[in-house]
Amino acid sequence: MSEESRSTALPDGSDTLSGAGSGEPRSVLTVEMLAAAAGASAEDGIWLDVIRKMDEVYNDLLQYEVALEEKNATLEDTQQFISSVLTSMSDLLIVCSRAGVIESVNEALASLLGVDAASLYGRTIFDLFADEESREQAGRLLSDQSSHAVEDIEMQLKAVNGSAIPVSLNCTPRYNGVGKMLGLVITGRPVGELRRAYQALRRAHEDLKTTQQQLIHSEKMASLGRLVAGVAHELNNPISFVYGNTVAMKRYADRLTRYLVAIHGDLPREEREALRRELRIDRLLDDLPSLIDGTVEGAERTRDIVDALKRFSATDRDERQPFDLVEVIERAVQWVCKATADQFAVSLSLPESIVVPGSAGQLQQVVMNLVQNAADATEHARERRLEISGRIEQGEAVIEFRDSGPGIPAENLDKLFDPFFTTKPVGQGTGLGLAISYGIVERHGGKLAASNHPKGGALFSLRLPLVQK
Numbered sequence: 001m002s003e004e005s006r007s008t009a010l011p012d013g014s015d016t017l018s019g020a021g022s023g024e025p026r027s028v029l030t031v032e033m034l035a036a037a038a039g040a041s042a043e044d045g046i047w048l049d050v051i052r053k054m055d056e057v058y059n060d061l062l063q064y065e066v067a068l069e070e071k072n073a074t075l076e077d078t079q080q081f082i083s084s085v086l087t088s089m090s091d092l093l094i095v096c097s098r099a100g101v102i103e104s105v106n107e108a109l110a111s112l113l114g115v116d117a118a119s120l121y122g123r124t125i126f127d128l129f130a131d132e133e134s135r136e137q138a139g140r141l142l143s144d145q146s147s148h149a150v151e152d153i154e155m156q157l158k159a160v161n162g163s164a165i166p167v168s169l170n171c172t173p174r175y176n177g178v179g180k181m182l183g184l185v186i187t188g189r190p191v192g193e194l195r196r197a198y199q200a201l202r203r204a205h206e207d208l209k210t211t212q213q214q215l216i217h218s219e220k221m222a223s224l225g226r227l228v229a230g231v232a233h234e235l236n237n238p239i240s241f242v243y244g245n246t247v248a249m250k251r252y253a254d255r256l257t258r259y260l261v262a263i264h265g266d267l268p269r270e271e272r273e274a275l276r277r278e279l280r281i282d283r284l285l286d287d288l289p290s291l292i293d294g295t296v297e298g299a300e301r302t303r304d305i306v307d308a309l310k311r312f313s314a315t316d317r318d319e320r321q322p323f324d325l326v327e328v329i330e331r332a333v334q335w336v337c338k339a340t341a342d343q344f345a346v347s348l349s350l351p352e353s354i355v356v357p358g359s360a361g362q363l364q365q366v367v368m369n370l371v372q373n374a375a376d377a378t379e380h381a382r383e384r385r386l387e388i389s390g391r392i393e394q395g396e397a398v399i400e401f402r403d404s405g406p407g408i409p410a411e412n413l414d415k416l417f418d419p420f421f422t423t424k425p426v427g428q429g430t431g432l433g434l435a436i437s438y439g440i441v442e443r444h445g446g447k448l449a450a451s452n453h454p455k456g457g458a459l460f461s462l463r464l465p466l467v468q469k
Contacts, residue, residue, distance in 0.1 A: 092167065094186040095174070100124045100142050103183070112190065114160035125186070130158035130165070141171050141184060149173070154191060166191040235302060242298035245291045252288065255279040322467045323360040325397060326350050329388065332367040336375060343384060344375050350390040354397045355467045358444040363464075366437040366448070370401045370460050373433065377405035377458060392466070396446075401460040407452040416450050 092112065095104040102120050110117035113128070120128075126135045134155040141150065150171040156164040169188035176182050262275050276282070333346050356363075371386065378384040385404040390397065408416065417438040434450075441448040446464040453459040 090189070092169075092186075092188045094125060094128070095183065096125050096142075096186070097183040098142065098181060100126060100138070102128075112159070112165060113157060128157055130156040130163075235306075238298035238301035242295050242302070245295040245298070249288070249291050249295070252284045252291075255281065255284055320357055320359070322355050322357050325354040325356050325363065325399070325464065326352070326390070328360055328364045329367050329390075329399070332364050333371055333388070336368055336371040340375050344378070344386070345384065346371065346386045346388065348388050350388065350399075351392065354390060354392070356397055356444075356464045357467050358464075362440045363444065366440050366462070369433045369437050370462070374401060374403035374405070374458070378403050381405050395466055397462075397464045397466055399462040399464075401458075401462070402453050403457045405457055407456060408450060408458050413450060413452075417448070 089106050089108055092109045093104075093106040094102060094109060096102050102123050102125060105117050105120050107117060110120065125138055129135045129138060134157075137153065137155060141153075153169045153171065155167055155169055157167050159165055167188050168191050169186050172185045172187075174182045174185050259275060259279055259281055262272055267275070329350065330348065333348065337344060337346060371388075374386040375384070378386070381404050383404050387402045388399065389402075390399045392398070417434050438448050441462065441464070444464055446462065448463075449461045451459050451461070
């Protein structure tokens with residue numbers, strides 16, 4: 001292509017010819033103009049980038065401002081919350097530095113001392129105490145760099161009128177984010193208030209113990225009332241035996257008196273021998289030892305029953321003496337069975353002896369309660385039966401009571417040992433028997449549990465620790 005025909009296309013579509021020979025004169029686009037146009041375009045792009053970056057920075061600033069306002073509002077709420085908590089605290093609060101300079105206190109402390117809280121800031125905690133001993137104790141707390149807290153230190157604070165106020169203080173170290181100790185946080189309350197609270201707690205505890213003993217005694221008397229018939233029958237046998245032997249010995253005494261009078265009289269020998277045969281003196285002398293032994297045995301049996309009744313019915317003094325649990329179980333079963341109107345069979349499968357520590361009277365009440373409950377549970381059963389088995393297992397006595405009744409409903413298993421819970425009709429049960437039994441077993445270091453036997457009937461398991469040899 002020749003120089004004359006060379007052209008350049010402009011943005012508006014027109015051509016610009018360079019060189020001579022053209023028909024009409026046209027505007028000429030020089031190299032300098034093209035360079036200037038290119039420079040202007042590049043400068044506009046730079047400004048656009050700058051504006052875009054400024055917009056991004058402005059948006060970030062707006063977001064930072066919103067976040068800062070939210071955090072500021074949260075901080076104000078937190079500060080207000082902490083301030084309200086400190087103001088509402090009834091316990092005393094002191095925050096101090098490692099040097100003991102007070103940084104914060106609450107209104108409870110200022111009110112107790114009778115000063116303005118702001119007047120305490122910047123002072124040392126040593127100014128708060130009324131005696132030298134308390135100040136020395138505070139110095140030891142500040143010098144101790146260990147991380148453990150100190151509880152229930154009794155110290156003397158100084159009121160505005162100079163009087164000493166005994167307080168009980170707790171001290172806890174305060175740390176920064178890197179674990180450096182910053183100072184102490186001290187809390188507490190006046191000792192007088194604590195003493196009143198302890199006295200009230202002690203009185204409530206004593207009242208509770210008294211009420212518990214009364215409940216146990218009342219339930220024991222109720223059980224004894226149900227068993228009066230059986231106990232009366234139990235006493236009737238030895239008393240009748242003693243009475244019969246006493247009547248026989250009275251007859252024998254009359255015969256001996258007649259015979260002794262005849263011996264010391266003037267009767268001939270033949271008449272004395274006839275009187276001896278008539279009064280059957282030889283048989284009388286043979287019977288006397290057995291009559292005396294039987295009377296003594298009946299009296300001892302009566303004494304044992306009365307002693308057992310006295311131990312059972314007397315108010316417990318929580319005695320802890322070793323005793324044979326097998327004898328207690330046998331006596332309890334005997335009393336309950338004698339008082340049961342209908343036929344109620346109890347089979348025992350126990351070791352020869354199981355010696356456990358505790359109160360024989362209390363555990364007899366537990367066993368009698370379990371046996372009586374079994375008798376009540378089997379009242380409408382086809383066969384009224386209770387099986388009591390015992391064994392030694394890992395240093396414990398395990399006694400199981402399995403009856404032939406319908407078992408315990410699943411919804412009642414968790415409530416069985418609750419006070420006043422009973423499934424008996426009104427007037428036939430207090431709902432305290434099992435609850436009191438459970439408490440007695442727990443106090444003896446044992447466990448009382450209830451479940452249903454896989455083959456039917458209720459199963460109560462009693463575990464008690466053995467006497468340590």
